[in-house]
Amino acid sequence: MSLPSQSVALLQAARDLVKSLPADAVLLLTETSIDWDEVGRMLAGCKLFVAAENPALTKSLRENPDWTVIDLDPEPLPTQERMNAALLKAVTEDLLQPGSHIVAIYNGIATLEDAPEPVDSLSVIHLGEHLERMTAQDLRVLGDAAPIDVLRAVVDLATEIGREGREGQPIGTILVVGDTRKVLSLSHFQNFNPFRGYSRAERDVRKRDVREQIKEIAKLDGALLIGRDGIAEAACLHLGGRGDGVNIRKGFGSRHMAAAAISKQTSSVAFAVSQSSGSVRVFQGGEEVLHIEPLARPHVWQPFRLENQEQAPAEPDDSGDEVS
Ligand SMILES: Nc1ncnc2c1ncn2[C@@H]1O[C@H](COP(=O)(O)OP(=O)(O)OP(=O)(O)O)[C@@H](O)[C@H]1O
Numbered sequence: 192m193s194l195p196s197q198s199v200a201l202l203q204a205a206r207d208l209v210k211s212l213p214a215d216a217v218l219l220l221t222e223t224s225i226d227w228d229e230v231g232r233m234l235a236g237c238k239l240f241v242a243a244e245n246p247a248l249t250k251s252l253r254e255n256p257d258w259t260v261i262d263l264d265p266e267p268l269p270t271q272e273r274m275n276a277a278l279l280k281a282v283t284e285d286l287l288q289p290g291s292h293i294v295a296i297y298n299g300i301a302t303l304e305d306a307p308e309p310v311d312s313l314s315v316i317h318l319g320e321h322l323e324r325m326t327a328q329d330l331r332v333l334g335d336a337a338p339i340d341v342l343r344a345v346v347d348l349a350t351e352i353g354r355e356g357r358e359g360q361p362i363g364t365i366l367v368v369g370d371t372r373k374v375l376s377l378s379h380f381q382n383f384n385p386f387r388g389y390s391r392a393e394r395d396v397r398k399r400d401v402r403e404q405i406k407e408i409a410k411l412d413g414a415l416l417i418g419r420d421g422i423a424e425a426a427c428l429h430l431g432g433r434g435d436g437v438n439i440r441k442g443f444g445s446r447h448m449a450a451a452a453i454s455k456q457t458s459s460v461a462f463a464v465s466q467s468s469g470s471v472r473v474f475q476g477g478e479e480v481l482h483i484e485p486l487a488r489p490h491v492w493q494p495f496r497l498e499n500q501e502q503a504p505a506e507p508d509d510s511g512d513e514v515s
Pocket residue numbers: 363364365412413414428429430431442443444445446447448449464465466467468510
């Protein structure tokens with residue numbers, strides 16, 4: 192079996208790019224059988240990562256010491272997401288450093304299984320910029336709390352608030368997503384609702400300019416409430432909700448407790464942005480399910496913290512709020 196001409200040309204281009212940019216590695220994403228000996232000859236001297244779902248395809252590749260095989264979960268994901276998953280896995284397993292430059296070759300256009308060419312596309316990926324967008328996979332732990340595009344937008348908003356603060360000052364806040372009616376019934380306004388009077392389009396957090404406006408509002412004391420559909424409904428909310436049965440780590444105060452508590456008592460997901468550290472902790476069902484560090488770019492997602500898992504004792508609700 193020899194390689195078709197388009198694949199040969201792409202591999203040559205990848206090898207040349209690795210030398211001339213320079214780039215750190217080549218990532219080959221394929222689900223089609225391919226002449227690996229030929230690939231090896233063409234990419235001699237390049238660090239090669241091969242990502243595939245099919246274990247039969249990658250089994251023999253593991254014997255080659257110069258190649259790193261990344262197993263992908265067998266899910267019907269778009270190519271972009273599979274590439275993201277492969278790169279994220281390589282970074283979290285310390286196979287690649289954030290900031291690396293990668294030449295990726297993949298099948299981005301032809302989707303037929305019997306496509307004449309195993310690969311048809313080439314991209315140059317600068318991992319520093321790219322990692323921030325690799326959130327979809329990790330957000331799956333939140334199940335169907337909200338559509339993925341809404342969750343991504345809220346993550347972007349929360350991490351930007353944590354990283355940037357406002358006017359040089361760190362700010363903390365809570366972004367509550369979903370179950371708006373129940374959240375409102377358990378909370379009260381500390382101030383007038385700044386979203387009142389604005390159209391849905393002007394409150395849609397999936398839009399960058401709306402997120403920029405919301406960052407201003409996040410300076411105000413209290414939590415923000417966003418619907419499952421991504422429309423911001425309220426700000427300046429003092430969240431009620433009882434704190435018993437929730438788990439937050441030692442050292443956290445009333446903000447994180449309030450976020451955990453509201454996620455326990457409603458089906459919302461609460462994103463607590465810490466004023467002191469900028470980190471974002473995501474609570475669901477009263478438990479912390481995700482933690483994002485406020486690194487300057489890039490950040491790497493951690494589903495669970497690998498540190499001291501000691502938990503703070505549950506505190507009673509400090510608000511005693513009635514329905515407002
Ligand atoms: N129930 C609540 N609803 C909304 N915001 C709250 C609530 N309780 C506390 N906060 C916010 O949290 C702030 C106090 O944060 P505190 O330092 O006690 O918490 P923390 O969990 O350690 O958070 P941080 O890491 O941001 O300091 C309050 O000024 C208020 O803005």
